Amino acid sequence: MATLVAPVQHSHIEDAKALYKACKGWGTDEKAVISILGHRTAAQRQQIRLAYQNLYQEDLVKRLESELSGAFEKAVYRWILEPADRDAVLANVAIKKACPDYHVIIEIACVHSPEELLAVRRAYQLSYKLSLEEDVAAHTTGDLRKLLVALVSVLRYDGPEINARLAKSEADILEDAIKNKAFNHEEVIRILTTRSKAQLMATFNRYRDDCGTSITKIIRNAIKGAGTDEDALTRVIVTRAEKDLKVIKEVYYKRNSVTLEQAVAKDTSGDYNAFLLTLLGKAD
Amino acid sequence: MAEIEALIKAFSGHGVDEKTVISILGNSQPEHRQAFRKEGGFFAEDERRFERWNDHHVKLLKHEFMRFKNAVVLWAMHPWERDARLIKEALKKGPNSNSVIVEIASTRSSDELLGARKAYHSLFEHSIEEDVASHIHGKEKKLLVALVSAYRYEGPKVKEDVAKSEAKALISAVKNAEKQNPIENDEVVRILSTRSKPHLKSVFKHYKEIAGQHFEDELDVHLILQAAVQCLITPQSYFSRVLDEAMRDGADKNTKKGLTRVLVTRADVDIRAISDDYRNHYAIPLADKIEAKAKGSYKEFLLTLMARGN
Numbered sequence: 001m002a003t004l005v006a007p008v009q010h011s012h013i014e015d016a017k018a019l020y021k022a023c024k025g026w027g028t029d030e031k032a033v034i035s036i037l038g039h040r041t042a043a044q045r046q047q048i049r050l051a052y053q054n055l056y057q058e059d060l061v062k063r064l065e066s067e068l069s070g071a072f073e074k075a076v077y078r079w080i081l082e083p084a085d086r087d088a089v090l091a092n093v094a095i096k097k098a099c100p101d102y103h104v105i106i107e108i109a110c111v112h113s114p115e116e117l118l119a120v121r122r123a124y125q126l127s128y129k130l131s132l133e134e135d136v137a138a139h140t141t142g143d144l145r146k147l148l149v150a151l152v153s154v155l156r157y158d159g160p161e162i163n164a165r166l167a168k169s170e171a172d173i174l175e176d177a178i179k180n181k182a183f184n185h186e187e188v189i190r191i192l193t194t195r196s197k198a199q200l201m202a203t204f205n206r207y208r209d210d211c212g213t214s215i216t217k218i219i220r221n222a223i224k225g226a227g228t229d230e231d232a233l234t235r236v237i238v239t240r241a242e243k244d245l246k247v248i249k250e251v252y253y254k255r256n257s258v259t260l261e262q263a264v265a266k267d268t269s270g271d272y273n274a275f276l277l278t279l280l281g282k283a284d
Numbered sequence: 285m286a287e288i289e290a291l292i293k294a295f296s297g298h299g300v301d302e303k304t305v306i307s308i309l310g311n312s313q314p315e316h317r318q319a320f321r322k323e324g325g326f327f328a329e330d331e332r333r334f335e336r337w338n339d340h341h342v343k344l345l346k347h348e349f350m351r352f353k354n355a356v357v358l359w360a361m362h363p364w365e366r367d368a369r370l371i372k373e374a375l376k377k378g379p380n381s382n383s384v385i386v387e388i389a390s391t392r393s394s395d396e397l398l399g400a401r402k403a404y405h406s407l408f409e410h411s412i413e414e415d416v417a418s419h420i421h422g423k424e425k426k427l428l429v430a431l432v433s434a435y436r437y438e439g440p441k442v443k444e445d446v447a448k449s450e451a452k453a454l455i456s457a458v459k460n461a462e463k464q465n466p467i468e469n470d471e472v473v474r475i476l477s478t479r480s481k482p483h484l485k486s487v488f489k490h491y492k493e494i495a496g497q498h499f500e501d502e503l504d505v506h507l508i509l510q511a512a513v514q515c516l517i518t519p520q521s522y523f524s525r526v527l528d529e530a531m532r533d534g535a536d537k538n539t540k541k542g543l544t545r546v547l548v549t550r551a552d553v554d555i556r557a558i559s560d561d562y563r564n565h566y567a568i569p570l571a572d573k574i575e576a577k578a579k580g581s582y583k584e585f586l587l588t589l590m591a592r593g594n
Contacts, residue, residue: 194414
């Protein structure tokens, strides 16, 4: 469930005017920016952007980029883009880092539905004049490249059909590969990067039934992630606020015994802090 | 007898010359048919003293009669369903049909290939990449999975310095062919399956300049790799070659299907350019060749597809 709290009715023209006022002159009224944008759905945000463009002949995104700074600016920038454009930006940033953020690519590739991933790939081409897989391939090597390129290129079948016998035979393959610590095993990559999500779930369940442990734990430990905490925090909250952040909050609390809000409060400050908390559903 | 020869001819080639069959066989008396059975080569003397249809020939005839129907059904299909079904058929037929998968994955536009992938979901409840990855086992597997997964950028922008360095990587892969087959080389697969087509044209232009010869003239390069390169940068020559091989005497069943497949899948796209390439290469207009090798309604259908809008 989403954590975003947004009014059902709003005037995007009023919002655009209010944002213009907040950015006018010296300094910026960040509170106003947060109180408006932090309470609008994706569709509403795009309407506001359009209204702003019509009223002031300027892209709201560019205006905010120049007015805001730091982690707050990054978060708002990610928030105001359309989801597909946003993920394309996130992917590009992740790839171009001196030490590429592989788990961002994995996250984008795996969390989305096939159609959503396709939208990200199109947005990537539009923005960067290259395909996503081209860039991923050119910035990675070896087994990681095989895995990542396949993950971003696949158009998984999205139906619910499961083949139980196939689930068993592929669970066996995974078991063998894990026993031999062969995570680059061609078959492991094939299974993870081509099978439908329903089929993979069946395979993982079969694995758990046969081996007693969850395969996701093993895979998580095997893939080392090294993004900065700030980026990851922004990314997860901004991309999931309208989807399932509530569920993520619950799981987070179960696993860490502190709420996500408390963790955010502890590690962030100022406008950035306020913005994230707003997205998390805190009442103003 | 001239008539028996004419009848045999009506049944040989691509499709069936229905008019000849009707006029000769339809007008025949029992003794004419017996003569045909004794001399045609389609029958064998059975031990119980009658001329029996050769099962093999009946099958061949079935295929020839079906050629027109298959062409029509394929032509009416949505291009996405068409490509999805062609890929599925190629997967079923085995390694000799891998070139069909290369052909479809590499000659379609990014959105056409995407459409085919979606249609495949609907038709077969699996993704193409899933089925290719699990059904193909040879050296070409890596490349094929990558090719069917591609969603290439289609703009004209090319970075010449990148193209040049990628040409060098290809040259190096070919030089090292003894240690590793270039078709399995990660860089080769990456370049061929992710780069845009304009970029690839530039890559192979640099290849020729640096290596001194065209990539397609390199020996010891896996046929599938050669096919992929041709399909990506000079599809019309590739298609005219497929057509020529399909119409060669003695072509096998699968190769013959290339005639229908190319004509039907390219009639709306670039059949004219393919036609021009064919005439330049083989010194005879494509339509003339089809007139000579195909028969009956099948022939008329193909020629009509080609002549549309003329």
